[in-house]
Amino acid sequence: MNRLKDLLDDVAEQAKLYDPTDRALAVARRRRRVARVTPVALAAAVAIALAAVWLPLHRSAADGDAAATVSWLPDRITVPKKAPPLLPIDHGVAPGSVVYQTGDKAVLVTEDSRQYQLPREWTGYVRGVSPDGRWLAIETGEKVLLRDLSGTGQIEVAGGGAGVAKHGSWSPDGHWFALWTAKVASNTAESDADPRITTVDLYSRQQQVAPISGSVTLTGVLNSGDVALADRISPDQVTTSTPIRLSILDRQTRQVRDRYQIDPTPWLSTKERQARQPAGLPSVEALLADGRTLLIRPFVRLPVNRDSVGYVPDDALAINLDTGKLTRRYYLPDPRIAVSTRDMVADHNRTLKSMLPEGLLYVHNGRTSPPGGPIALELLDLSTGRLQVVSTASSAVADIVGLRGGTG
């Protein structure tokens, strides 16, 4: 017994039980018949056999079950020896992929693998890159700046001034950006003050502001420009039977339509239902997978120590916005290492950074020197449930601060 064998065993554990015995027998019988029939029939059988070979080879693409890749990400994020040039102010660059921080610099990596140093005042404030790579979101003290990487323009989105909480989201097609702002109440029993959603049409650059209830929060913006909102629930009030309440803010009327109340209970495991410390189900973090499927990530309560519990992101639940029903639970990898709260710092943690058509993109932190830095970007292919490393980071990369599709 050796450790290589142990690791090979681990890999082999991922195998499913492939049982093509019936198909193998059928193919063997067909071949037997082929050997006996006339040349014309043989030709037909050859065509069938060719199809039998062709179909499996092309099945992956046909059923969308191919392993996912992220073509716009570099295989490895490295810090060049020579400082990269500043982001040009007189012409555009290729679509953005990722923004990393090294020392006190924030550096943009574009799809063509070029790197650009961002203005020093943006360091620490970059929030993400639009799903099409065209826009860079930077949160300044009082507003959110959307910088057009394809040119030199920018859009300023009013953020409600200093001390106002902000949370942004891109539509999956990169057409819309929505910003939730509010003066957050000092305790959970009170509603937020002056809550509003600002929707930005990134094609026409027009902005719309809609006041909303102080008890809801932004969960995502659809390709139509409509905005999905979720009721906020105080963690203390959450039980396993607490429903998830969603609503849709219509872009044109600026009114809320389509309210859904979703019972997550059937999607909980027996253990979760029976747990003395039940899973919390506030839809605190939410992500859009496509135009009609909303992925939300509830939090689960885990004991931090004898006296207190902590909240950590749990598996993703898929909600069909056409029907308002939960359709699937995605079991995310190693939820325990998703722990990242101050009280529960793990040597390794995996932070969900963005939701892409290809799957969920995580930053895997766990470097020992400097401690806690990123070591890899991992993609969870939702069609197969497989997690794979799609990019790695050199030790000089202190943090991944922005990723395509993410807003932070």
Add this chain to the structure above:
Amino acid sequence: VYLDVDDDEGLRDFVRARLAGLSRIAYLLTGDHHAAEDLVQGALVKVAARWARVSATDNPDAYVRRIIYHEHVSAWRRRHRQPLEQPTAQPPERPGRRDEAEDAIRRLLLQQALAKLTPRQRAVIVLRFFEDLSEAEAAAALGVSRGTVKSQTHHALGRLRALAPELADLINDLPEVLV
């Protein structure tokens, strides 16, 4: 052409008892569920076509093993298909302490490195270090000489170590320490 597929139940019983093991080997060889299923099916078609003769041998397992490894190498040649899982150019730096996350990273590193080996190098790794076969047994499964297995193993381990330096400690642990 011998097509002894009438003893369906005998073949089914044989496969049923070995399916989990065959599936694991196929997945290790291909690194992909669809390709693994295709590999098992391709091997079983050949086994089915010769089942009467296979079942009459002293060691049908050795025959099936030989079929599946041959099928793996020849299927790759036939298809010239890229592995579905595209490995990344560089593996992550090695974290300091072993834990669940590190295991996951190491598993991914191994999968990525295996995907970059040639089919025969991958086969010798699986035969020697997953199936725990001797050089002679691995040679019989691949239909090559013992010396070829030895050199292929040497090259495969060397390449694994180059592709995934983070796994060097595992390789150095091997009794052979071939590289």
